[in-house]
Amino acid sequence: DGGITQSPKYLFRKEGQNVTLSCEQNLNHDAMYWYRQDPGQGLRLIYYSQIVNDFQKGDIAEGYSVSREKKESFPLTVTSAQKNPTAFYLCASSIGTGATSTDTQYFGPGTRLTVL
């Protein structure tokens, strides 16, 4: 899992609540990513950020929000607008995201979110 930490490991949310998942990296990587993993499916990109104070929507951004105020941190908020938030959430980082980059993405240990 390298130098990427995610907290908490397990998170329980009541319907209608917003929750924030933490992701921190000490790899000095410029790019950071949030993925959602559901059983039997590949990873789906929620948001990504190439640089501080900038981020872009991925394939399934609805109901989620992010911020990138520091290079090391990329928190994800799961809002009440996300209708089916129960999933395993993975944060990743890479040196960069340029179109021709060969950079490898390195992953944190994940946060399992359950809606009660």
Added chain:
Amino acid sequence: AQSVAQPEDQVNVAEGNPLTVKCTYSVSGNPYLFWYVQYPNRGLQFLLKYITGDNLVKGSYGFEAEFNKSQTSFHLKKPSALVSDSALYFCAVRPNYQLIWGAGTKLIIKP
């Protein structure tokens, strides 16, 4: 639409036998290709990647993968399986700035 297929949901192999986990893709251009492994309730660990050059790529834990451009495949292999190789394996393809992921293959190595 661009896609990555891992045609087997599960692969069962006896310990000591060779293993293959299959991956095929349908993307434009010359993508970069990756394999990751995931142990239960853990994040993904990078195994290996193909960028260019030799079609046989060697990676971590004795794994290797063979790139076949004509068949658009990137199969993961290991000559002799270990019980500890049991995990979920993901193939990913990067045609541009974004990774496209396969659904994963569960590898079970039986003693």
